[in-house]
Amino acid sequence: MFAAAGDSMLSHGMKQTGSISVDHLQGVILAILNPWVAIGILLLLGFFATYMTALSWADLTYVLPATSLGYVLLALVAKFVLHEQVSPMRWLGIALITGGVGFIAGGPELTKQGHASDAGETAAAMTTAAKAPLRAKDARNGAPSGVEP
Amino acid sequence: MKSVYTWSAILAIVFASVVGDVLLARAMKQVGDVGALRRRVGVIAVIGRTLGNPNFLFGVTAMAVAFFSLLFALSWGDVSLVAPAAASLTFIGNAVAAKFFLHERVDRRRWIAASLVAAGVALLAG
Numbered sequence: 001m002f003a004a005a006g007d008s009m010l011s012h013g014m015k016q017t018g019s020i021s022v023d024h025l026q027g028v029i030l031a032i033l034n035p036w037v038a039i040g041i042l043l044l045l046g047f048f049a050t051y052m053t054a055l056s057w058a059d060l061t062y063v064l065p066a067t068s069l070g071y072v073l074l075a076l077v078a079k080f081v082l083h084e085q086v087s088p089m090r091w092l093g094i095a096l097i098t099g100g101v102g103f104i105a106g107g108p109e110l111t112k113q114g115h116a117s118d119a120g121e122t123a124a125a126m127t128t129a130a131k132a133p134l135r136a137k138d139a140r141n142g143a144p145s146g147v148e149p
Numbered sequence: 150m151k152s153v154y155t156w157s158a159i160l161a162i163v164f165a166s167v168v169g170d171v172l173l174a175r176a177m178k179q180v181g182d183v184g185a186l187r188r189r190v191g192v193i194a195v196i197g198r199t200l201g202n203p204n205f206l207f208g209v210t211a212m213a214v215a216f217f218s219l220l221f222a223l224s225w226g227d228v229s230l231v232a233p234a235a236a237s238l239t240f241i242g243n244a245v246a247a248k249f250f251l252h253e254r255v256d257r258r259r260w261i262a263a264s265l266v267a268a269g270v271a272l273l274a275g
Contacts, residue, residue: 052173052199056183060174060247061259064240065266071273093272100265103258 065097065104072097155226158218162235165215167242171250172208178251179204233274237267 054063072094078084180186180198187195199205222231244263248255255263 052177053183055174055177056180059253060170060251061244061253061255061263063174064170064243065262068240068266068270071270075273089272093269096265096269096272098269100262100269103265104262 062104065101068097069101151225155222155231158222158225159231159234159238161218162215162222162231163238163242165211165218166235166239167246169208169211169215170239170243171246172204172211174247174251176202176204176208233271236274237271240267240270 051063051067054066075086075090075094079086176199177183179202180195183195186198219231219235222235240263244255244260247253
């Protein structure tokens with residue numbers, strides 16, 4: 001439940017960063033003279049609030065890559081809404097970011113860690129949770145390890 | 150000479166935003182689970198607690214410094230260099246800082262993720 005809420009929060013924030021950057025594409029000077037800037041500031045505040053909320057649930061090294069999906073979203077907006085040309089290098093960048101985020105979101109141990117409600121619990125969950133996948137990975141690689149949990 | 154300026158401004162951005170992120174993360178760990186807290190004491194109290202946290206205030210200050218460094222960097226260098234360099238170095242710097250200052254367990258999975266995202270951001274922003 002928390003994970004779902006966090007995810008929706010994050011995607012909410014990401015969409016907001018996306019639209020702000022789209023505003024910026026029109027030119028920073030134009031944006032300053034533009035009434036859009038008020039909306040932009042509101043969106044930025046909204047993004048910041050959701051970002052802080054996410055930080056209260058999960059590690060910085062978990063939240064930060066996840067927010068970088070905003071870049072991907074921005075590129076997709078550029079492609080499908082603004083009909084900009086997206087070069088192969090940018091597609092590669094999108095693939096790399098998506099892969100990286102998938103990598104970090106892959107293990108259930110990370111969501112469990114995100115659920116911990118205070119710093120002490122987070123730290124405890126972190127050490128136990130982070131060890132488990134490493135062990136599992138070693139086992140998969142054929143390393144002799146008898147410590148299956 | 151100009152590139153020296155540009156790169157020192159980029160390093161200033163990276164340093165300030167890493168400091169800001171670490172302080173903000175620490176502040177939110179001190180405030181605690183925002184969802185649970187909101188149900189217990191209400192939204193206003195959560196906002197008050199967050200804004201009253203010294204780490205939060207220093208973090209926001211560092212973010213402001215990062216923003217002005219960005220303006221300086223942009224006045225000296227091209228966007229196509231400054232934006233990707235600052236963004237991707239910030240990801241790497243944050244992974245290192247989170248390990249040492251927040252004592253987060255940055256395992257192999259997270260290093261790979263941080264590097265992939267940094268490379269991807271560099272390609273996208275470039």
